[in-house]
Amino acid sequence: MQTPFIHNHQFNYIHKQANFLIKTLRSVVDPKVLKTVRYTVGTNVIEVFDELTSELTSEQKHLLERLSTYDTPHDVQLYLNELEAYLIPFPQISAKQIQKLFPKAKKLKLPDLESINYAHTTYLRWIDIATSRLFIVYPHEGRFFGIEGRITATNKKGYCMFCHRHQELGFFNVKTKRHSPDHFSAIGQYVCMDNEACNHSISDITMLEKFLFSAVK
Template sequence: MQTPFIHNHQFNYIQKQADFLLKTLRSVVDRKVLETVRYTVGTNAVGIFDELTPEQKQLLEQLSTYDTAHELQSYLNRLEAHLIPFPQVSAKQIQKLFPKAKKLKLPDLETVDYAHTTYLRWTDIATNRLFIVYPYEEKFLGIEGRITATNKKGYCMFCNRHQELGFFNVKTKGHSPDNFASIGQYVCVDSTACNHSITDISMLEKFLLSTVK
Protein backbone atom coordinates (compact mmCIF):
# COMPACT_ATOMS: atom_id res chain seq x y z
CA MET A 1 0.00 0.00 0.00
CA GLN A 2 1.40 3.37 -1.00
CA THR A 3 2.04 5.97 1.70
CA PRO A 4 -0.51 8.84 1.62
CA PHE A 5 1.13 12.06 0.42
CA ILE A 6 -1.67 14.53 -0.39
CA HIS A 7 -3.00 16.97 2.19
CA ASN A 8 -6.61 18.17 1.98
CA HIS A 9 -5.70 21.66 0.73
CA GLN A 10 -3.51 20.12 -1.97
CA PHE A 11 -6.34 17.83 -3.06
CA ASN A 12 -8.65 20.86 -3.28
CA TYR A 13 -6.08 22.60 -5.48
CA ILE A 14 -5.82 19.59 -7.78
CA GLN A 15 -9.60 19.46 -7.97
CA LYS A 16 -9.66 23.09 -9.10
CA GLN A 17 -7.11 22.27 -11.78
CA ALA A 18 -9.37 19.43 -12.92
CA ASP A 19 -12.32 21.84 -13.07
CA PHE A 20 -10.23 24.25 -15.14
CA LEU A 21 -9.27 21.49 -17.56
CA LEU A 22 -12.87 20.33 -17.92
CA LYS A 23 -14.09 23.87 -18.55
CA THR A 24 -11.45 24.28 -21.25
CA LEU A 25 -12.33 20.97 -22.88
CA ARG A 26 -15.96 22.09 -23.10
CA SER A 27 -15.28 25.55 -24.49
CA VAL A 28 -12.08 25.44 -26.56
CA VAL A 29 -11.45 23.65 -29.84
CA ASP A 30 -8.01 25.02 -30.66
CA ARG A 31 -5.59 22.12 -30.24
CA LYS A 32 -2.63 24.30 -29.24
CA VAL A 33 -4.66 25.98 -26.50
CA LEU A 34 -5.79 22.60 -25.19
CA GLU A 35 -2.21 21.31 -25.18
CA THR A 36 -1.10 24.40 -23.25
CA VAL A 37 -3.84 23.98 -20.66
CA ARG A 38 -3.09 20.27 -20.27
CA TYR A 39 0.58 21.06 -19.70
CA THR A 40 -0.32 23.82 -17.23
CA VAL A 41 -2.66 21.76 -15.04
CA GLY A 42 -0.19 18.88 -14.92
CA THR A 43 2.68 21.19 -13.99
CA ASN A 44 0.57 23.01 -11.40
CA ALA A 45 -0.51 19.77 -9.73
CA VAL A 46 3.09 18.63 -9.38
CA GLY A 47 4.36 22.09 -8.40
CA ILE A 48 2.53 22.32 -5.08
CA PHE A 49 4.59 19.46 -3.62
CA ASP A 50 8.10 19.85 -2.22
CA GLU A 51 9.08 16.21 -2.69
CA LEU A 52 7.60 13.41 -4.77
CA THR A 53 8.58 9.88 -5.66
CA PRO A 54 8.64 9.08 -9.39
CA GLU A 55 5.39 7.13 -8.93
CA GLN A 56 3.67 10.04 -7.15
CA LYS A 57 4.80 12.49 -9.82
CA GLN A 58 3.50 10.20 -12.56
CA LEU A 59 0.17 9.87 -10.78
CA LEU A 60 -0.26 13.65 -10.56
CA GLU A 61 0.76 14.19 -14.18
CA GLN A 62 -2.03 11.83 -15.27
CA LEU A 63 -4.47 14.67 -14.52
CA SER A 64 -3.62 16.29 -17.86
CA THR A 65 -4.49 13.20 -19.91
CA TYR A 66 -8.24 12.93 -19.37
CA ASP A 67 -11.00 14.11 -21.70
CA THR A 68 -14.35 13.79 -19.94
CA ALA A 69 -16.02 14.73 -16.66
CA HIS A 70 -16.42 11.03 -15.83
CA GLU A 71 -12.72 10.32 -16.35
CA LEU A 72 -11.68 13.31 -14.26
CA GLN A 73 -14.05 12.39 -11.42
CA SER A 74 -12.81 8.79 -11.45
CA TYR A 75 -9.25 10.10 -11.26
CA LEU A 76 -10.09 12.35 -8.28
CA ASN A 77 -11.81 9.43 -6.58
CA ARG A 78 -8.62 7.40 -6.94
CA LEU A 79 -6.55 10.26 -5.55
CA GLU A 80 -8.61 10.21 -2.35
CA ALA A 81 -6.88 6.97 -1.39
CA HIS A 82 -3.65 8.99 -1.14
CA LEU A 83 -4.99 11.66 1.23
CA ILE A 84 -3.23 12.33 4.53
CA PRO A 85 -6.03 12.61 7.11
CA PHE A 86 -6.23 15.22 9.84
CA PRO A 87 -4.38 13.74 12.86
CA GLN A 88 -6.56 11.88 15.32
CA VAL A 89 -7.38 14.09 18.29
CA SER A 90 -9.20 13.07 21.45
CA ALA A 91 -11.72 14.97 23.54
CA LYS A 92 -9.17 15.11 26.36
CA GLN A 93 -6.55 16.64 24.06
CA ILE A 94 -9.03 19.29 22.93
CA GLN A 95 -10.00 20.14 26.51
CA LYS A 96 -6.33 20.70 27.38
CA LEU A 97 -6.04 23.17 24.49
CA PHE A 98 -8.80 25.34 25.99
CA PRO A 99 -8.21 25.28 29.77
CA LYS A 100 -10.12 28.52 30.37
CA ALA A 101 -13.28 27.18 28.73
CA LYS A 102 -14.79 25.49 31.78
CA LYS A 103 -17.95 24.37 29.98
CA LEU A 104 -16.35 23.62 26.66
CA LYS A 105 -18.78 22.24 24.10
CA LEU A 106 -16.90 19.61 22.13
CA PRO A 107 -17.47 18.75 18.47
CA ASP A 108 -18.80 15.34 17.50
CA LEU A 109 -15.46 13.77 16.61
CA GLU A 110 -17.09 10.63 15.21
CA THR A 111 -18.72 12.58 12.39
CA VAL A 112 -15.60 14.48 11.27
CA ASP A 113 -14.44 13.76 7.72
CA TYR A 114 -10.76 13.68 8.67
CA ALA A 115 -9.54 13.09 5.11
CA HIS A 116 -11.08 16.38 3.97
CA THR A 117 -10.24 18.46 7.03
CA THR A 118 -7.41 20.99 7.05
CA TYR A 119 -8.44 22.57 10.33
CA LEU A 120 -10.96 21.33 12.88
CA ARG A 121 -13.51 23.97 13.78
CA TRP A 122 -16.81 24.25 15.61
CA THR A 123 -19.02 26.95 17.11
CA ASP A 124 -20.71 27.08 20.51
CA ILE A 125 -23.94 28.72 19.39
CA ALA A 126 -24.95 29.63 22.95
CA THR A 127 -21.89 31.84 23.43
CA ASN A 128 -20.99 32.63 19.79
CA ARG A 129 -17.52 31.23 20.45
CA LEU A 130 -15.60 29.74 17.56
CA PHE A 131 -12.97 27.10 18.35
CA ILE A 132 -10.19 25.99 16.01
CA VAL A 133 -7.77 23.07 16.40
CA TYR A 134 -4.89 22.94 13.93
CA PRO A 135 -1.92 20.54 13.67
CA TYR A 136 1.34 22.48 13.55
CA GLU A 137 4.86 21.06 13.89
CA GLU A 138 3.71 17.79 15.46
CA LYS A 139 1.48 19.46 18.03
CA PHE A 140 -1.98 21.00 18.08
CA LEU A 141 -2.76 24.71 18.26
CA GLY A 142 -6.02 25.69 19.95
CA ILE A 143 -7.57 29.07 19.11
CA GLU A 144 -10.86 30.48 20.32
CA GLY A 145 -12.67 33.75 19.78
CA ARG A 146 -16.01 35.38 19.16
CA ILE A 147 -17.71 34.89 15.80
CA THR A 148 -20.23 37.49 14.68
CA ALA A 149 -22.43 37.00 11.63
CA THR A 150 -22.11 39.78 9.07
CA ASN A 151 -25.07 38.73 6.88
CA LYS A 152 -23.03 39.51 3.81
CA LYS A 153 -20.84 37.68 1.35
CA GLY A 154 -17.18 38.26 0.70
CA TYR A 155 -13.84 36.48 0.52
CA CYS A 156 -12.83 34.30 3.45
CA MET A 157 -9.30 34.92 4.70
CA PHE A 158 -8.63 31.20 5.10
CA CYS A 159 -9.91 29.74 1.81
CA ASN A 160 -10.24 32.88 -0.36
CA ARG A 161 -13.71 31.71 -1.32
CA HIS A 162 -16.65 34.06 -1.92
CA GLN A 163 -19.24 33.04 0.65
CA GLU A 164 -21.29 34.10 3.67
CA LEU A 165 -18.88 35.59 6.19
CA GLY A 166 -18.56 35.96 9.93
CA PHE A 167 -16.14 38.24 11.78
CA PHE A 168 -13.79 36.16 13.93
CA ASN A 169 -12.24 38.16 16.77
CA VAL A 170 -9.52 36.63 18.95
CA LYS A 171 -8.05 38.21 22.09
CA THR A 172 -4.26 38.04 22.32
CA LYS A 173 -1.76 38.88 25.05
CA GLY A 174 -0.31 42.38 24.91
CA HIS A 175 3.03 43.63 26.17
CA SER A 176 2.14 42.95 29.80
CA PRO A 177 0.01 40.34 31.64
CA ASP A 178 -2.78 42.86 32.17
CA ASN A 179 -2.70 44.18 28.63
CA PHE A 180 -4.76 42.48 25.91
CA ALA A 181 -5.10 43.13 22.20
CA SER A 182 -7.31 41.51 19.61
CA ILE A 183 -6.99 40.26 16.06
CA GLY A 184 -9.96 39.88 13.76
CA GLN A 185 -10.61 38.52 10.29
CA TYR A 186 -13.54 37.65 8.07
CA VAL A 187 -13.96 33.89 7.64
CA CYS A 188 -16.51 31.49 6.20
CA VAL A 189 -19.56 30.81 8.32
CA ASP A 190 -19.70 27.28 6.88
CA SER A 191 -16.66 25.40 8.20
CA THR A 192 -17.22 22.32 6.01
CA ALA A 193 -17.33 24.38 2.82
CA CYS A 194 -14.20 26.25 3.95
CA ASN A 195 -12.31 22.99 4.42
CA HIS A 196 -13.48 21.81 1.00
CA SER A 197 -12.31 25.04 -0.63
CA ILE A 198 -8.98 25.89 1.01
CA THR A 199 -6.06 25.41 -1.40
CA ASP A 200 -3.31 27.28 0.46
CA ILE A 201 -2.65 27.14 4.21
CA SER A 202 -0.33 30.16 4.41
CA MET A 203 -2.98 32.71 5.45
CA LEU A 204 -4.60 30.28 7.88
CA GLU A 205 -1.27 29.57 9.57
CA LYS A 206 -0.27 33.24 9.59
CA PHE A 207 -3.49 34.17 11.42
CA LEU A 208 -3.35 31.27 13.90
CA LEU A 209 0.30 31.86 14.76
CA SER A 210 -0.32 35.59 15.24
CA THR A 211 -2.86 34.79 17.96
CA VAL A 212 -0.59 32.53 20.03
CA LYS A 213 2.48 34.77 20.27
Protein backbone atom coordinates in the same frame (compact mmCIF):
# COMPACT_ATOMS: atom_id res chain seq x y z
CA MET B 1 -1.07 -0.28 -0.27
CA GLN B 2 -0.96 3.43 -1.18
CA THR B 3 1.09 5.74 1.01
CA PRO B 4 -0.80 8.98 1.74
CA PHE B 5 1.14 12.08 0.68
CA ILE B 6 -1.52 14.65 -0.23
CA HIS B 7 -2.85 17.11 2.34
CA ASN B 8 -6.45 18.27 2.16
CA HIS B 9 -5.57 21.79 0.98
CA GLN B 10 -3.37 20.33 -1.76
CA PHE B 11 -6.18 18.04 -2.86
CA ASN B 12 -8.53 21.02 -3.00
CA TYR B 13 -6.08 22.83 -5.26
CA ILE B 14 -5.78 19.79 -7.50
CA HIS B 15 -9.58 19.64 -7.60
CA LYS B 16 -9.73 23.27 -8.77
CA GLN B 17 -7.23 22.54 -11.52
CA ALA B 18 -9.24 19.47 -12.48
CA ASN B 19 -12.40 21.58 -12.73
CA PHE B 20 -10.53 24.00 -14.98
CA LEU B 21 -9.52 21.11 -17.22
CA ILE B 22 -13.07 19.69 -17.24
CA LYS B 23 -14.49 23.07 -18.24
CA THR B 24 -11.94 23.31 -21.05
CA LEU B 25 -12.65 19.80 -22.31
CA ARG B 26 -16.35 20.63 -22.48
CA SER B 27 -16.02 23.97 -24.24
CA VAL B 28 -12.81 24.07 -26.29
CA VAL B 29 -11.99 22.18 -29.49
CA ASP B 30 -8.83 24.02 -30.53
CA PRO B 31 -5.98 21.51 -29.94
CA LYS B 32 -3.48 24.32 -29.27
CA VAL B 33 -5.64 25.74 -26.50
CA LEU B 34 -6.16 22.29 -25.02
CA LYS B 35 -2.42 21.65 -25.07
CA THR B 36 -1.77 24.94 -23.28
CA VAL B 37 -4.38 24.21 -20.62
CA ARG B 38 -3.02 20.70 -20.07
CA TYR B 39 0.49 22.09 -19.62
CA THR B 40 -0.75 24.77 -17.22
CA VAL B 41 -2.75 22.30 -15.14
CA GLY B 42 0.12 19.82 -14.94
CA THR B 43 2.62 22.51 -13.97
CA ASN B 44 0.34 24.07 -11.36
CA VAL B 45 -0.31 20.75 -9.64
CA ILE B 46 3.39 19.95 -9.33
CA GLU B 47 4.08 23.46 -7.99
CA VAL B 48 1.68 22.81 -5.09
CA PHE B 49 4.23 20.27 -3.91
CA ASP B 50 7.16 22.56 -4.71
CA GLU B 51 8.64 22.43 -1.22
CA LEU B 52 8.32 18.65 -1.18
CA THR B 53 9.27 17.90 -4.78
CA SER B 54 12.62 16.42 -3.80
CA GLU B 55 10.82 14.09 -1.43
CA LEU B 56 8.24 12.86 -3.91
CA THR B 57 8.83 9.40 -5.29
CA SER B 58 8.76 8.92 -9.04
CA GLU B 59 5.43 7.11 -8.65
CA GLN B 60 3.91 10.01 -6.71
CA LYS B 61 5.11 12.55 -9.25
CA HIS B 62 3.78 10.45 -12.10
CA LEU B 63 0.41 10.20 -10.33
CA LEU B 64 0.16 13.98 -10.07
CA GLU B 65 1.21 14.51 -13.69
CA ARG B 66 -1.47 12.14 -14.92
CA LEU B 67 -4.16 14.80 -14.42
CA SER B 68 -3.09 16.60 -17.59
CA THR B 69 -3.41 13.50 -19.76
CA TYR B 70 -7.15 12.83 -19.64
CA ASP B 71 -9.48 13.43 -22.58
CA THR B 72 -12.93 13.34 -20.97
CA PRO B 73 -14.55 14.88 -17.86
CA HIS B 74 -15.50 11.38 -16.76
CA ASP B 75 -11.86 10.26 -16.73
CA VAL B 76 -10.86 13.34 -14.75
CA GLN B 77 -13.51 12.55 -12.14
CA LEU B 78 -12.32 8.97 -11.88
CA TYR B 79 -8.81 10.32 -11.33
CA LEU B 80 -10.00 12.55 -8.48
CA ASN B 81 -11.75 9.57 -6.92
CA GLU B 82 -8.49 7.65 -7.13
CA LEU B 83 -6.60 10.42 -5.32
CA GLU B 84 -8.84 10.03 -2.27
CA ALA B 85 -6.76 7.03 -1.22
CA TYR B 86 -3.64 9.23 -1.01
CA LEU B 87 -5.04 11.86 1.36
CA ILE B 88 -3.29 12.46 4.68
CA PRO B 89 -6.07 12.71 7.29
CA PHE B 90 -6.21 15.23 10.10
CA PRO B 91 -4.27 13.69 13.04
CA GLN B 92 -6.27 11.68 15.53
CA ILE B 93 -7.37 13.81 18.45
CA SER B 94 -9.45 13.04 21.52
CA ALA B 95 -11.99 15.07 23.46
CA LYS B 96 -9.55 15.26 26.38
CA GLN B 97 -6.82 16.69 24.15
CA ILE B 98 -9.20 19.36 22.87
CA GLN B 99 -10.28 20.29 26.39
CA LYS B 100 -6.63 20.79 27.39
CA LEU B 101 -6.22 23.27 24.53
CA PHE B 102 -8.99 25.45 25.95
CA PRO B 103 -8.57 25.30 29.77
CA LYS B 104 -10.40 28.59 30.34
CA ALA B 105 -13.48 27.62 28.34
CA LYS B 106 -16.08 26.65 30.91
CA LYS B 107 -18.55 23.99 29.79
CA LEU B 108 -16.70 23.67 26.49
CA LYS B 109 -19.01 22.39 23.78
CA LEU B 110 -17.08 19.84 21.74
CA PRO B 111 -17.63 18.98 18.08
CA ASP B 112 -19.00 15.58 17.10
CA LEU B 113 -15.64 13.93 16.50
CA GLU B 114 -17.19 10.80 15.02
CA SER B 115 -18.99 12.66 12.24
CA ILE B 116 -15.95 14.56 10.93
CA ASN B 117 -14.43 13.60 7.58
CA TYR B 118 -10.81 13.79 8.69
CA ALA B 119 -9.42 13.17 5.22
CA HIS B 120 -10.97 16.45 4.11
CA THR B 121 -10.07 18.47 7.18
CA THR B 122 -7.21 20.97 7.16
CA TYR B 123 -8.16 22.58 10.44
CA LEU B 124 -10.74 21.47 12.95
CA ARG B 125 -13.27 24.21 13.71
CA TRP B 126 -16.68 24.50 15.27
CA ILE B 127 -19.00 27.25 16.47
CA ASP B 128 -20.70 27.24 19.85
CA ILE B 129 -23.93 28.96 18.85
CA ALA B 130 -24.91 29.63 22.46
CA THR B 131 -21.81 31.73 23.13
CA SER B 132 -21.09 32.89 19.54
CA ARG B 133 -17.56 31.55 19.82
CA LEU B 134 -15.49 29.91 17.14
CA PHE B 135 -12.94 27.28 18.19
CA ILE B 136 -10.05 26.21 15.98
CA VAL B 137 -7.61 23.31 16.40
CA TYR B 138 -4.66 23.09 14.04
CA PRO B 139 -1.87 20.49 13.82
CA HIS B 140 1.67 21.73 13.23
CA GLU B 141 4.98 19.90 13.59
CA GLY B 142 3.53 17.18 15.77
CA ARG B 143 1.60 19.52 18.07
CA PHE B 144 -1.94 20.83 18.26
CA PHE B 145 -2.62 24.54 18.56
CA GLY B 146 -5.95 25.88 19.72
CA ILE B 147 -7.46 29.35 19.50
CA GLU B 148 -10.91 30.68 20.26
CA GLY B 149 -12.69 33.94 19.75
CA ARG B 150 -16.01 35.61 19.16
CA ILE B 151 -17.53 35.27 15.73
CA THR B 152 -20.19 37.74 14.64
CA ALA B 153 -22.26 37.00 11.56
CA THR B 154 -22.18 39.82 9.02
CA ASN B 155 -25.15 38.49 7.03
CA LYS B 156 -23.15 39.41 3.95
CA LYS B 157 -21.15 37.46 1.41
CA GLY B 158 -17.49 38.07 0.78
CA TYR B 159 -14.15 36.31 0.54
CA CYS B 160 -13.05 34.23 3.50
CA MET B 161 -9.50 35.08 4.58
CA PHE B 162 -8.70 31.38 5.04
CA CYS B 163 -10.18 29.70 1.96
CA HIS B 164 -10.74 32.69 -0.36
CA ARG B 165 -14.22 31.40 -1.05
CA HIS B 166 -17.13 33.78 -1.69
CA GLN B 167 -19.67 32.91 1.00
CA GLU B 168 -21.49 34.08 4.12
CA LEU B 169 -18.93 35.64 6.42
CA GLY B 170 -18.48 36.24 10.10
CA PHE B 171 -15.98 38.53 11.81
CA PHE B 172 -13.66 36.39 13.94
CA ASN B 173 -12.12 38.38 16.80
CA VAL B 174 -9.40 36.79 18.96
CA LYS B 175 -7.80 38.25 22.09
CA THR B 176 -4.06 37.71 22.36
CA LYS B 177 -1.29 38.33 24.89
CA ARG B 178 1.25 39.61 22.43
CA HIS B 179 3.31 41.87 24.66
CA SER B 180 2.81 40.65 28.20
CA PRO B 181 0.51 38.38 30.21
CA ASP B 182 -1.22 41.46 31.60
CA HIS B 183 -1.72 43.28 28.31
CA PHE B 184 -4.32 42.04 25.86
CA SER B 185 -4.63 42.96 22.22
CA ALA B 186 -6.88 41.56 19.53
CA ILE B 187 -6.70 40.42 15.94
CA GLY B 188 -9.61 39.77 13.64
CA GLN B 189 -10.48 38.51 10.19
CA TYR B 190 -13.53 37.80 8.08
CA VAL B 191 -13.96 34.04 7.74
CA CYS B 192 -16.57 31.52 6.60
CA MET B 193 -19.52 30.80 8.83
CA ASP B 194 -19.71 27.31 7.32
CA ASN B 195 -17.15 25.04 9.01
CA GLU B 196 -17.23 22.15 6.55
CA ALA B 197 -17.33 24.24 3.39
CA CYS B 198 -14.23 26.18 4.42
CA ASN B 199 -12.25 22.96 4.74
CA HIS B 200 -13.54 21.79 1.38
CA SER B 201 -12.38 25.01 -0.29
CA ILE B 202 -9.08 25.93 1.34
CA SER B 203 -6.20 25.37 -1.09
CA ASP B 204 -3.46 27.47 0.52
CA ILE B 205 -2.70 27.46 4.24
CA THR B 206 -0.51 30.60 4.25
CA MET B 207 -3.11 33.03 5.60
CA LEU B 208 -4.59 30.45 7.97
CA GLU B 209 -1.21 29.78 9.58
CA LYS B 210 -0.30 33.48 9.67
CA PHE B 211 -3.49 34.24 11.59
CA LEU B 212 -3.25 31.25 13.93
CA PHE B 213 0.36 31.75 14.87
CA SER B 214 -0.20 35.48 15.41
CA ALA B 215 -2.97 34.56 17.82
CA VAL B 216 -0.96 32.07 19.86
CA LYS B 217 2.23 34.13 20.23
